[in-house]
Amino acid sequence: MFHWLEERPFFFAVGVFVVIAFAGLIEILPNFAQASRPIEGLKPYSVLEIAGKEVYKKDNCIACHSQLIRPFKSETDRYGMYSLSGEYAYDRPFLWGSKRTGPDLHRVGNYRTTDWHENHMWEPTSVVPNSIMPAYKHMFSNIADIETAYAEALTVKNVFNVPYDQDINGDGNVDVALGSWEDARAQALKEAEAIAADMKNQDVKDAVARGEIPEIVAIIAYMNRLK
Amino acid sequence: MKNIVIVAIAIGVILMGLTYSYVGDIIGDDIVNIITILAALVILVLAIGVSLKYVNQMKNDTASGELADENWDGIGEYKNELPIGWALSFLGTMVWAAWYWTMGYPVWAYSQIGEWNEEVKAHKAEYEAQWADASQSDLKNMGKSVFLVQCAPCHGYTGDGLDGKAADLTQRMSKESILYTIQNGGHNFKSTYPGGMPANMATGESAEQIAEYVASGMQGAQPAGYAVCAGCHGPDGKGIPGVGPNIVAFDNATMAAILKDGKKGNIGTMPSFDGRLTPVQVKALTTYINSIQM
């Protein structure tokens, strides 16, 4: 039979394809509906947080940092509660990472703060002597792309029904407002102002006062959101 | 051949030896550590052993068997049978797979979260009981290790606050921080001191004097202005439960309050550790921080 296939490339190729396609169907599909369900009360990312996530992607922090706390006592002691599938329901793409050259960041918002990140991203060794993490000084001058972040939020709202402009926790108020581009920009700027107020770098404060949001502000918003 | 055997085995031994010299004393009775070391050994022994077996065949056997009729660009093919060791090992891995699937980590029974629950529950019960009346020196050592893991990234290894980036814990509070509180009041420790502290309890020269006095650990003559403060922090500054925290020293109640709610002050923001530290650990941290006070 195999020899028969080896003389008939078309059937050979079909055979190979069937054998390799099979596993994907059985292994991946059954869990799809289950794993896309958010945990109760999960809020989508604000536009500023998405912009921060884009900075995280752009500077590729995933090269060194995971966002997945495994259910071991040693990890829950160090980073906090183990991660749950439903917490990632709005993560596109998922950013679990595969390497921990640096620590896990899935709940870093619980135990690090704006001012600490400001010091750390400017010069990691100023807070953690011997750190091998690169300094990201350019984030203090590069301006974050809020419009693309808005486009992403609007896309997931429209295509995947991510609950923007909705009351999620049932208290009668909208939890994460998106609205029009103008609304969203104003909201992002408001969040940025709150963060810049806790920072010391004057150029960053000035930029935010001008209505521009430096990347560092966006990434801190994202870091603080990771809880 | 002999050289290859020697080099390969030497590399294997050096590798295991060096690995062991690094981790030997932390393997302990952690089953995961033990399995990993065994796994490393298996990788080395099997990889080296099997390669040497084939090296041996390359040296000593000769090719034989019936050639197939076909031939591609001059490449022929023998019709030899499967090597028996290979075929048996293949079956062996399938048997192992069935074991893993049904007995090692039974599909219908094993849960990683369940495993975590057991591990943590067992630890908690033991830990809290064992250290309920820990000695001062145990508390201090324990506090130091918790401090180095959880607090040092902000406060520095020595607790000195890294040049003003976080509070300097080798003293209770700096004059600037106290002044800041006097001017701005505070409502950080909501759970422990729900009333908070009003702003502008003292101003100008008087505020300066008070701050100076408190920062010095309440040494020397008490400025008159301190009377306002005494109402909440006590005449000796050691605090009044539920009303105001101890402002001359880090006692356990103050530490617990800080660690529960965190704090935003003139230096920056201190995160809350609510739920991340046990009462014993908080006590240990208090003891340790008191031990580094100047």
Next chain:
Amino acid sequence: MQNNAALEYDYTIAKMFVFSTILFGIVGMVIGTLIAAQLAFPELNYLLGEYGTFSRLRPLHTNGVIFGFTLSGIWATWYYVGQRVLKVSMAESPFLMAIGKLHFWLYMLVMVLAVVTLLMGITASKEYAQLEWPLDLLVVVVWVLWGLSIFGLIGIRREKTLYISMWYYIATFLGIAMLYLFNNMAIPTQLVTGYGSWLHSVSMYAGTNDALVQWWYGHNAVAFGFTVPIIAMIYYFLPKESGQAVYSYKLSLLSFWGLMFVYLWAGGHHLIYSTVPDWMQSMGSVFSVVLILPSWGSAINMLLTMKGEWNQLTENPLIKFMVLASTFYMLSTLEGPIQSIKSVNAIAHFTDWIPGHVHDGVLGWVVFMIMAAIFHMAPRLFNKELYSKSLVEKQFWLQTTGIVLYFSSMWIAGITQGMMWRAVDEYGNLAYSFIDTVTVLHPYYTIRAVGGLLYLIGFFMFAYNIYKTFASGKEVDGSTLQNKTPMSA
């Protein structure tokens, strides 16, 4: 031997891909050595401003060596081996020649765009699938062109039965096509909303689902990029170079279909102790261990092909490269499965032991095999004698030392790091702060960088040797080479 003496194979396209193999090999490995050094000496992060940090450069390294070097190598050998085992010349079909050229140039365009976008930080952020959607579309076109080339050549073949190498090339084509398409499904946000950058897209899958699809892809990208096509090479070049017949058809057969069937199930081993269901993780562990044997089947088949040929091994450095490649292949396909066992993965995952495992495979197996293939092809492509055999010999030992340094340092580093993360003190609290587990690795990061440098120097020796062969090697009559080894030429 057979009646193909009259057939003039056309190696134009093969030569082009040999060139890009060497080019991307250099680029990828220079960056690899740089990022290895950055972890030991962080000041090296600031050579190129924003564009020179470890994190920006890492995807350049992985994409450079995978999509640049390895793919070029696969195609260089395809455009050489394909003609020969199908007994048909590219020259016979102007159509296939045109497809081949288009294939090469479009691919070069994709690679240039890939380098530029990755440096700029334009990335979808999924490992080995960083390229944004417009580039994905180009990749699909490149892939289709290769498919046309494969099936076009098969369509006009004279050799009725497909040789083993052909099975593996076909599988590579199909496997990557399926995986790449599904994993890169994304929605361009500007097309949907009219706002923001047109390059940006958002993944079709979220969270755990995205992880499942990604590692189904990621694991099998290894399968169909670093394993299957490299086996295609060794099945051709080792028997050809040594003049020995393949040891066992049955073993070839069982290994091939076993590999095809088992590989796809093993992706779960990248997600152990994650939030995917326990049964899927176990499936990953179980199939990974079963996978040892189909993997070893090919390696053993090749080692047994060399039965009794020890003298070739000592005399011909190309054979050395290929035999050591099978051995490293066995090492990494034993190490990987063992790292897939839950308790071992609890330590190994997230540590440097994984890059250690990766580079056993890629440096020892993938690169060794591709270089050996090019060494074998070069004299036949250029009708020149290989420039220096003794340089090949030196390169072999230098690079082997490099690999040993790389993998032994990362092995120790990984196990140390993994155990330190778990370690508790006498009170039951964590014993080490995170930075303790970083500083302890400094010596190992340094050793790895040195190992990488040795390997890189070896690669430059290879490039130089091929360049000299082409530029100033002694002319030989191509036809006499057809069935000879370059070493005897």
